[in-house]
Amino acid sequence: MPQKKILIKGAFILTVTGFATRIIGFFYRIFLSRSFGEEGVGLYQLIFPVYALGISLTCAGIQTAISRCVAAKCAVGKHSQAKQLLYTGISLSVFLSVIVMLITQQNARFIAVHFLCEERCTSLLVVLSYAFPFASVHSCICGYYMGLKQTEIPALSQLLEQIIRVAGVYLLFRLFTSGGNPPGILIASAGLTIGEIASAGFCIYMLRFRQKIFCPSAKSSGCSIRRILINLLGLSLPLTANRILLNILQSIEAVSIPVQLRTYGMDTSHSLSMYGVLTGMALPCVMFPSAITNSIASMLLPAIAELQAADSRQEMNHLVKKTAGSCFLLGSLCCIGLLAAGRFIGSHIFHSSMAGDFIITLAWICPFLYTNNCLISIINGLGKTSQSFLFSAVSLTVRILSVFLCIPFFGINGYLWGLLASQLMLFFMCLYYLTKKSHIL
Numbered sequence: 001m002p003q004k005k006i007l008i009k010g011a012f013i014l015t016v017t018g019f020a021t022r023i024i025g026f027f028y029r030i031f032l033s034r035s036f037g038e039e040g041v042g043l044y045q046l047i048f049p050v051y052a053l054g055i056s057l058t059c060a061g062i063q064t065a066i067s068r069c070v071a072a073k074c075a076v077g078k079h080s081q082a083k084q085l086l087y088t089g090i091s092l093s094v095f096l097s098v099i100v101m102l103i104t105q106q107n108a109r110f111i112a113v114h115f116l117c118e119e120r121c122t123s124l125l126v127v128l129s130y131a132f133p134f135a136s137v138h139s140c141i142c143g144y145y146m147g148l149k150q151t152e153i154p155a156l157s158q159l160l161e162q163i164i165r166v167a168g169v170y171l172l173f174r175l176f177t178s179g180g181n182p183p184g185i186l187i188a189s190a191g192l193t194i195g196e197i198a199s200a201g202f203c204i205y206m207l208r209f210r211q212k213i214f215c216p217s218a219k220s221s222g223c224s225i226r227r228i229l230i231n232l233l234g235l236s237l238p239l240t241a242n243r244i245l246l247n248i249l250q251s252i253e254a255v256s257i258p259v260q261l262r263t264y265g266m267d268t269s270h271s272l273s274m275y276g277v278l279t280g281m282a283l284p285c286v287m288f289p290s291a292i293t294n295s296i297a298s299m300l301l302p303a304i305a306e307l308q309a310a311d312s313r314q315e316m317n318h319l320v321k322k323t324a325g326s327c328f329l330l331g332s333l334c335c336i337g338l339l340a341a342g343r344f345i346g347s348h349i350f351h352s353s354m355a356g357d358f359i360i361t362l363a364w365i366c367p368f369l370y371t372n373n374c375l376i377s378i379i380n381g382l383g384k385t386s387q388s389f390l391f392s393a394v395s396l397t398v399r400i401l402s403v404f405l406c407i408p409f410f411g412i413n414g415y416l417w418g419l420l421a422s423q424l425m426l427f428f429m430c431l432y433y434l435t436k437k438s439h440i441l
Helices: 003-046 048-075 079-106 108-115 119-129 131-147 152-178 186-211 225-264 268-287 290-309 313-349 353-381 385-405 412-437
Strands: none
Touching: 003 048, 003 119, 003 152, 003 186, 003 225, 003 268, 003 290, 048 079, 048 119, 048 131, 048 225, 048 290, 048 353, 079 108, 079 119, 079 131, 079 225, 108 119, 119 131, 119 186, 131 152, 131 186, 131 290, 152 186, 225 268, 225 385, 225 412, 268 313, 268 353, 290 313, 290 353, 313 353, 353 385, 353 412, 385 412
């Protein structure tokens, strides 16, 4: 099948399930905001920097490495080595995730008090930690299938994870409420773990009983595991280091917003509520259409890696131009739509006029935000992970500076302006690199 058709088919499958997942998540966030209030949503959102950092340490870099290596191996017919890469990656990732789980549990209170500046997050972190081993298995298997450009398993596992998470939280909420004990936001943290358990179980089932490749065969074992591990680490370590550093910067940004809002003059409850509205309502709404561009970005990385290995430069240039242009057009249309409907969404769907104001302000980042996902994926597909890290780090630094320098004087609007500036800067840095340095665009 031609590269273009493979990309379109894979992106279509991921987009459909991505939209379904986001629709479920959209109503899920409405349920959380109405059941636990804006402050409860703010507490829940505070634990995500820790969750993202744990994923970065245990599986994010390994998943990307598996995807790229599998695409390269299969392009030259080395399918048995591709399978062995998966098995080795899962073993390494699960080992790391168990260590991170135990460290998180032992230091949950310290992290909550000194890092998140909110002791009430302690129990949420303990429950969340159990998700890491299952997330590792889920991520590695999805990386393998993305390398093969077979998106059905990753798409279905993503959808299943969301359905089980939402259903689990809803059932727990109804169970506690019917017993006369209204539950806290802790059950939302439990939902994350339940969802990861379900998606990992599904992925293992599909490998072991449908594809029959979960255990290495004698033939594939003939390839040195040590050599495979070295190759996998050679690519995954820079990616993991990049993800960790980026997540540390994102974590500093996330936990500092409520603190700086208090510096601006708000009390703890109001600052958490505003943070919950921004990250739990407005940003997910703005990010909703990016299910399309995220799907394209996921397919672009192995596609670019394969075209680079085959030295098909003309086809690569055409693919990059078409996808980048389409993403920018989609972002522009979404910007117009959110500007027109932002206040209605905030007041009638989220029952929060504050959310409507945030959506209108954030709408301006859509053309750049959606395109940046694909541009970064293209750069990673070229194997220039250090370059993509540098660009992302500069963009995040601008956002962090806006938190510390602008929020104390201008409130949350100072951060929103910084967010727009960071996306513009990332967009033009990627364009410059791909045009002047790589001669692709």
